[in-house]
Amino acid sequence: VCENPKNPVFNHYMFEAVALLIKRACEQDPSLISSFETSLLPSLQMILSTDVREFFPYAFQLPAELVDLNGSPIPGNYMEIFAILLLPESCKKSGNVPALVRLLQAFLRKAPHELNQQGRLSSVLGIFNTLVSSPSTDEQGFYVLNTVIENLGYDVISSYISHIWVALFKRLQYNKTVKFIKSLVVFMSLIFVKHGPEKLATTMNAVQPDHSYTSSRPEEDRVEEDPEVPDFGETVGCSATFVHLYNAGRKEEDPVRDISDPKQFWLHLWQTFLLVHLEYTRESLMKMLNQQIKLHYFNFAAPII
Incomplete structure (x- = not known):
């Protein structure tokens, strides 16, 4: 199939079936997780390393499902996929972005301590910076950033926080959209709750002490939310478009559940x-x-x- 991925509908159902099999089997018997890892991870790494672009979104979503099912810390054999994930070119294809972010969030939740090693956190925030700079991917960038804030202590992110604000204020100043402002408010609220109002105020003022921004814009300048991702059956050809695996999805967690x-x-x-x-x-x-x-x-x- 990898050598000639010419039928996108068949390909989707094939990966969806694998995702469903993982979900049902591992829910009933968690010991099967390692068996799925042994059989699937080499093939998924091959897809990523040999640049089978049509399967990239699937090759990111299935490991994300397995990472979610694992306990912490996750097995070391995931680090090779994590390394591919952090390559700058990985997020340059728009069809890869939602699946890439899905896997990155899974890693951030299950392996937060590994992030602070070998410059990985800098690479993760580099992905955030790339995604947030574009209106088509800024929401995905905030997903990455919010997951970092949720799972890492302030002592870990403190040296990066000024760079984060600079990236956000730059985007806010030159290309402000309603969707971006909503995501920014959520991020600020998360900082407020997780690290306190003083950290929020002092870090913002340290970067932009003399500037204030407003979320109001003339009605004609407002932008609509991005449309929903099209159904896979409507996708023409085998390239580019992200298709969500229903059975590889994850339940949203409350960041303030404590x-x-x-x-x-x-x-x-x-x-x-x-x-x-x-x-x-x-x-x-x-x-x-x-x-x-x-x-x-x-x-x-x-x-x-």
Whole structure:
């Protein structure tokens, strides 16, 4: 099939059947995961290494399913696929991006400590930077970024956070869209919840202390959300278009599932934020008030003088 992948519908059902087999078998007997890994991973690595582009989306989704089924830490034989995943050219084909991000998220959740080795986190954030710079892939870039924030401690990401804000503010300044702003708000909320309001405020101000951005735009400038991915049966030919494997999908997880009482949590966060910034707020208000007094004095006294 790899030598002549000319029937996309047949190919899709073949991979969908494999995904279903993995799902049902491993749910009933988790010990079968290693058997599937032994039989499938070499073939999937061959697809990726020999550049069978028609099968790239499938070759990313099936390992993602297996990674999700594994416990932590994941077996070392996944690292070869992870290395291919981090190559800059992997995310240049739009048809690969959703599946690539799906697998990358699975790795980030199950192997967060391995990310902080051999420059892998820099490569992951390089993928984020590439994806977020384009309106067609920015949402996928945020999926990568949010998964990093969810699974890595602030001590790990602190040296990268300024570069992240620079990339986001640059995109916001030069190519702002409604979809991007929505994703940015979600990211900021995640930083707020995971690392506190002070980290959010100080890291943003360190990069853009004198700039403020607004999410409002004239109605005629607003963009519609991207359309849904077409059904595989409507895909013409064998190239480019991403097709989702239904049985290789994953359930969304609540990033704040550890918070048992949201009301008390938010109250505590805001109390902390106000205590930390109370003095700063008082000084800012006094400075603004003094400026207004001087301005009014000048406007009143200048004509008399």
